[in-house]
Amino acid sequence: MRRLLIWAPLVLFALVFALVASGLLKPGDRTVHSAMVGKSLPELALPPLLPDRPGIATGELKGKPRLLNVFASWCIPCIAEAPQLTKLKQAGVEIDAIAVRDTPEAVQAFLARHGDPYARIGDDKASRAQLALGSAGVPETFVIDAAGRIAYQHIGEIREEDVLKLLGELEKAK
Amino acid sequence: MRESFSFRHPGLVPGSTVRRAMASRLLAPTRPRSGPRHKAGVTVMLGLALSLGTPVLADSNLPPAALAYTQLADPAQEAKAKALMDTLRCLVCQGQSIADSDAEMAGDMRALVRQKIAAGESPGQVRKWLVERYGDYVTYDPPLSWVTAPLWLAPLVLLAIGLLLARRVFRRRRA
Numbered sequence: 001m002r003r004l005l006i007w008a009p010l011v012l013f014a015l016v017f018a019l020v021a022s023g024l025l026k027p028g029d030r031t032v033h034s035a036m037v038g039k040s041l042p043e044l045a046l047p048p049l050l051p052d053r054p055g056i057a058t059g060e061l062k063g064k065p066r067l068l069n070v071f072a073s074w075c076i077p078c079i080a081e082a083p084q085l086t087k088l089k090q091a092g093v094e095i096d097a098i099a100v101r102d103t104p105e106a107v108q109a110f111l112a113r114h115g116d117p118y119a120r121i122g123d124d125k126a127s128r129a130q131l132a133l134g135s136a137g138v139p140e141t142f143v144i145d146a147a148g149r150i151a152y153q154h155i156g157e158i159r160e161e162d163v164l165k166l167l168g169e170l171e172k173a174k
Numbered sequence: 175m176r177e178s179f180s181f182r183h184p185g186l187v188p189g190s191t192v193r194r195a196m197a198s199r200l201l202a203p204t205r206p207r208s209g210p211r212h213k214a215g216v217t218v219m220l221g222l223a224l225s226l227g228t229p230v231l232a233d234s235n236l237p238p239a240a241l242a243y244t245q246l247a248d249p250a251q252e253a254k255a256k257a258l259m260d261t262l263r264c265l266v267c268q269g270q271s272i273a274d275s276d277a278e279m280a281g282d283m284r285a286l287v288r289q290k291i292a293a294g295e296s297p298g299q300v301r302k303w304l305v306e307r308y309g310d311y312v313t314y315d316p317p318l319s320w321v322t323a324p325l326w327l328a329p330l331v332l333l334a335i336g337l338l339l340a341r342r343v344f345r346r347r348r349a
Contacts, residue, residue, distance in 0.1 A: 032265050035309040074234045101234035101278065126239035127282035134307035136265040136279070 031155050034134030034142075040149045041068075042132040046122025049099050049107055056098060056122030056129070062148040065173035066094040067141055067166070069118070070130055072102050073110035075138040081157035082114035088163060089117035093170060096120040098129050100138055141166070145173035233278050241288040242281030248292075255288050258297040261315045262287070262304065271314065 036042065041058050048055035061068070069085065071078045089095055097118040099107055107121065124130055133142065133150075143152035143166065152169040154162060246252040256273060262283065264275035272280040272287070283304075290300045304312045316322045 030268065032268075032308060032311060035305075035307055072234060101236045101282075103236070106235070125236065126285055127279060128286065131283065131286055131304075131307065136308070 032136035033155070034136075034140075034150070034153050036134040036150050037153050038150065040147070041144060044098075044122065044129050044132060046098065046124055046129055049102065049104055049121045049123035051104075053118070054120050056096060056120055058148065060120075061096065061144055063146060064094065065143065065145050065151070065170045066096060067170070068133075068144050069095055069097045070100060070133065070135050070138055070140045070142075071097055072100045072138045073106040074102070075100075077157035078110075078139045079114050081139055081159070082117075084158040084160060084163050085117040086115045088158075088166065091167060093167075094119050096122075098122045098124050098133075100124050100127055100130050143169045143173050238278070238281045239285035241285040241292075243284075246288050246292055251291050252288075254297055255284075255291040258291070258300060259284055259287055261313060262301070263312050263314060265308065265312065 041061060044056050044058045046056040054060075056068075067085075067088065085095055095117045097120065099121055101124070111118070122129060130138075133140075135142075135153075137155075139157055141154040141158060142150050143154075145151040151173040152166075154166060158166065246255060259273035260271050262272045264270045264272045264277055264280040264283070266277040266279050267275050270280075272283045287300055290303070291297070295303075301313055301315075305317075310316050310319075310322075316325070318326065
């Protein structure tokens with residue numbers, strides 16, 4: 001018994017070492033994922049931000065799969081994902097948007113400069129809708145399935161390599 | 175590693191989010207009462223502080239939400255809201271509570287908490303609403319589950335081991 005016990009401190013050290021090493025080699029994932037994925041879209045009623053298209057009402061986001069893009073004109077990665085959103089729109093995807101803490105003028109200028117893929121734009125003045133969706137930043141993109149359920153969440157800007165993945169998720173969400 | 179964009183928090187990168195107002199406030203006391211002795215120097219410093227402070231700002235240009243920096247009129251409700259805000263995580267800075275954070279999203283979360291408390295919801299209901307959306311990560315007061323159970327059980331187990339060890343040692347000494 002005693003002979004075995006003498007190894008205990010070394011074993012303990014090895015365990016602590018392994019723990020620290022694993023933390024160093026594979027740092028923890030700090031992205032905050034929404035816990036709403038798999039649940040139906042929360043009740044949203046956002047007034048239109050621009051006069052030429054409707055706002056966001058949960059009841060209307062049904063019938064076919066679509067993207068719900070959480071963006072802002074003051075968000076720089078949102079500029080980076082604009083070409084990919086345009087591509088998705090050209091592929092026939094309906095893209096609705098929630099504009100976080102934004103003004104009509106700024107959004108109009110943003111869309112004129114970076115392309116305008118949105119069918120609806122809801123005005124989310126105090127991030128209420130963003131919080132209701134479990135989104136922790138901009139940009140984020142949710143795939144909403146035909147039944148109005150949140151099927152998938154993409155965090156951060158949509159890069160070229162993400163377009164196929166999103167199209168696949170939209171296909172699955174039919 | 176891929177990094178998703180998040181609102182920049184003033185505490186994250188020193189100097190990068192010093193706002194205009196704050197920068198001048200910080201610089202003000204360094205100027206002598208009788209006017210600056212090195213006028214050019216002050217101008218350069220001020221210019222530097224302002225130019226360093228503004229371009230990387232990733233905040234919106236809307237003012238903070240109504241209840242982000244305003245207390246509720248009813249002190250009892252405000253006390254409840256404040257106690258709750260101390261235990262909710264700011265999702266942007268992640269190491270601070272929303273009561274401590276100056277990030278825009280933390281302000282919006284404070285406004286949400288105050289609105290819900292003012293509407294008569296209990297702190298438990300508000301916490302549940304947020305946990306439903308962000309998971310247990312959003313609260314600093316995690317509910318008891320099989321993942322969090324060691325937090326409560328480990329101290330008891332360690333205490334028991336300590337008692338056993340002590341008992342053995344004292345027994346041996348007596349013998």
